[in-house]
């Protein structure tokens with residue numbers, strides 16, 4: 534070895550591996566233990582970060598892999614490089630995505646070697662209640678990843694000055710989902726649902742499907 538060159542380690546064990554998952558497609562699997570708060574894997578080791586108003590960001594949203602970062606940027610993963618974007622959904626997740634800066638997947642519940650790293654995600658769908666079946670296998674699996682808002686639901690909501698008000702029927706349905714979200718620490722999803730209701734009522738866009 535020439536002078537001044539540092540010896541490389543014999544091998545570096547990545548803390549995760551990417552392989553076929555019993556849930557769906559490829560997944561992310563732990564190769565060591567993680568405790569709540571640990572960063573597990575970058576969301577997208579190779580990525581582009583563009584302004585949220587950029588047409589490229591809007592087009593890339595179709596992949597459902599983009600992340601809104603710091604309310605003004607969109608992270609577009611280069612899917613030729615595996616990363617946290619491969620994490621599967623679970624109704625009882627052990628990790629969560631943080632979208633500031635580069636974006637990362639962080640542990641929220643103890644993870645052991647060999648465990649699949651799962652996050653909670655989904656979409657608000659419109660009149661397609663059975664669109665995204667869930668195969669997470671959790672005891673409390675909801676059966677579907679998406680939360681559906683129908684035209685019927687929209688009839689139970691009213692928008693006044695950009696805020697949603699709703700009658701008891703819809704409030705009860707959202708409260709049930711809210712209880713579930715609270716149990717897994719995903720209360721922020723309620724805001725996404727409220728925003729979708731506003732868009733449905735205002736009919737600002739042809740599509741009301743949004744990622745959360």
Ligand SMILES: [Zn+2]
Pocket residue numbers: 623624625667668669670671673674675676677
């Ligand atoms: Zn599930």
